[in-house]
Amino acid sequence: MTHFKLTLAYDGTNFAGYQIQPHQRTVQGVLQKALGKMAKVESIHIDGSGRTDSGVHALGQVVSFDYPGEIPARAMRLAMNSLMPLDIEILDAEIVPADFHARYSAKGKRYLYRVARGRFTDPFKRLYTGHYPYGLDVDRIRTALKDVVGTHDFTSFAASGGVIEDKVRTIYEATVQDDQANNELVFEFYGNGFLYNMVRIIVATLLEIGNGRRDVHDFLRLYEVKDRQQARGTAPASGLYLKEVYY
Template identity: 45%
Template sequence: MTRYKAIISYDGTNYAGFQIQPNAVTIQEVIEATLKRLNSGKPVTIHPSGRTDSGVHAVGQVIHFDLPQKRDVEKLRFALDTQTPEDISILAIEEVTEDFHARYLATGKEYHYHVDTGKSPNPFKRLYAAHYHYELDLDAMRRAAQFIEGEHDFSVFCATGSSVEDKTRNVYSVTIEEIGEDELLFVFKGNGFLYKMVRMLVGTLLKIGNGQLPEDAIQRALANQDKKMTGPTAQPEGLFLMKVDYSGEKKCHK
C-alpha cells in the first residue's frame, strides 16, 4: 500500500460535519465515494487531522489515505478535485511514509472565527460569519483573551459528547482583529483544541465584550472549572480550520 497526504478545503454549509454518520451527507462520505471510484470500486478510508462539525469550514484540513499502488500525485489530485463537488477542493497531494498519520502526528492547529458586527446581518456573510450586533469593548476582550494563552485544563470549554480524557491543551496565542467594515476576526493557535472549544471561547469573549460576564471570567472558569463563567457556544458558520502543522518537537493531543 502507498500512503498519501492531502490538503483539502471545503465549505461546510451543506454538510453534517466531516465524519461519516447515518442519514446525513458528510465530507468524509463524499471524498471516500470519489476515492472508491478511482480505486476500481474498492473502498478507501480517509483519516483527517480532526473532525469539523456541521456548518464548519476548512481552508487547510489535512487527511491521509492508502491506495494499493503508486499514483502520479498531480494526476490523482486533479482526478479527486474534479470529481468531488464544487464546495470541496483538493489543494495538494503528496506521497508520505507509511507511518505518517494526519491526526496523531499533528503538532499544531490554527482556527479563525469570523463575527459580523453590523447592525443588520450582512446577507453575503451569513454562511461564513456569525452575526453579533451588540456593542463590544474590544480592549476588555483582548485583555480577557490573554488568560486563554498557555497550558490549561480546558474541560470547562469542552462540549459534552467528547470521549477525550486528557483535556489539557497549550494555546500559543489568541488575537482579535478588526477586518474590513463591521467584522471581527478571532485567531486561535495551539497544539490542539477540544470539541467545540474555540466556539465556546468565542461565545465567552463576546459576553465579556458586551459586559454580560466580568473581564476575568475566563480566568475564573479555568481556575475553578466554573461553567457559570462561560458564555454560549458560538454559531458554527463563523469557524474555519485554517492550518495544520507537522513540525516541532511536541505532538498534538488526539
Template identity: 90%
Template sequence: MTHYKLTLAYDGTKFAGYQIQPRQRTVQGVLEKALGKMAKVDHIHVDGSGRTDSGVHALGQVISFDYPGNIPERSMMLAMNSLMPLDVEILKAEIVPATFHARYSAKGKRYVYRVARGRFTDPFNRLYTGHYPYPLDLDRIREALKDVVGTHDFTSFAASGGVIEDKVRTIYEATVQDDPAHNEIRFEFYGNGFLYNMVRILVATLLEIGNGRRAVHDFQRLYQVKDRQQARGTAPASGLYLKEVYY
C-alpha cells in the same frame, strides 16, 4: 500501496460535518467514495486531522490514506478535484511515509472565527460568519485573550459529550483583528489541540467579555471552576474555519 496526505478546503454549510455517518452527506463520505471510484473499489478509508461539525468550514483540513497504486502527486490532486463536488477543493496532494497519520501526527492546529458586527445579518455572510450585533470593546477582548494563551485546563470550555479525559491544552497564540471595512472582527487561535466545540465556546465567552457582561479576567475563574455551565454560550458553527494543521 502508496500513502498520501491531502490538504483540502470545504464550505461546511451543506455537510452534516466531516465525520462519516450513515445516510448523511459528510466530507469524509464524499472523499472516501471518490477515492473508491478512482481505485474501482467501494470506498477507501481516510483519516482526518479531526472532526468539524455541520456548518464548520475548512481552509486547510488534512487527511491521510493508503491508495492501492502509485499516482503522481499532481495527478492525484487533479483527479480528486475532478471528482469533488463544488463545495470541496483539494489544495495539495503529497506522497508521505506510511507512518504519517493525519490525526496522530498533528502537532497543532489553527482556527479562525469570523464575527459579523452589523445590526442585521448580511445576506452574503450569513453562512460564513457568526453574527454579533451588540457593542464590543476590543481592548477588553485583547486583555482577555492574554488569559487564553498558555497551558490551561479547558474543562469549562468543552462541550459535554466529549470522551477525552485530559482537558489540558496549550494555546500558543490567541488574537483578534478588527476589520472595520467589512464590519467584522476575526479571532485566530493556534494551539496543540482543541476540545469538542472549544473554539466556539471561547469565542462566545470573549464576546460576552467584550460586551461587558463578563469580567475581563473571567477566564482565570473559569479555568478554576471546571464547569461547562459557567461558560454558557457556543458561537454559531458558520463563523468557524479550520485554517491549518501543523505536523
C-alpha cells in the same frame, strides 16, 4: 500501495459535518467514495486530522490514506478535484511516509473565527460568520485573549461528553483582528489541540467580555471552576474555520 496526505478546503454549509454517517452527506463520505471510484473499489478509508461539525468550514483540513497503486501526487490532486463537488477543493496532494497519520501525527492546529458586527445580519455573510449585533470593546477582548494563551485546563470550555479525558491544552497564539472595512472581528487560535466546541465556547465568552457582561479576567475564574455551565454560550458553527494543521 502509496501513502497520501491531502490538504483540502470545504464550505461546511451543506455537509452533515466531516465524519462519515449513514444516509448523510459528509466530507469523509464524499472523499472516500471519490477515492474508491479512482481505484475501482467501493470506498477507500481515510483518516482526518479531526472532525468538523455541520456548518463548520475548512481552509486546510488534512486527511491521509493508503492508495492501492502508483499515482503521482500532482495527478492525484487533479483527479480528485475533477471528482469533487463544488464545495470541496483539493489544495494539495503529497506522497508521505507510511507512518504519517493525519490525526496522530498532528502537532497543532489553527482555527479562525469570523464575527460579523452590525445591527442586522448581512445575507451574504450568514453562512460564513457568526453575528454579534451588540456593542463590543475590542480592547477588553484583547486583554482577555492574553488569558487564553498558555497551558490551561479547558474543562469549562468543552461541550459535555461522557468520555473522561485530560482537558489540559496549550494555546500558543490567540489574536483578534478588527477588520473595520468588512465590519468584522476575526479571531485566530493556534494550539496543540482543541476540545469539542472549545473555540466556539471561547469566542462566545470573549464576546460577552467585550460587551461588558463578564469581567475582563473571567477566563482565569473559568479555568478554576471547571464547570461548563459557567461559560454558557457557543458561537455558531458558521463562523468557524479549520485553517491549518501542523505536523
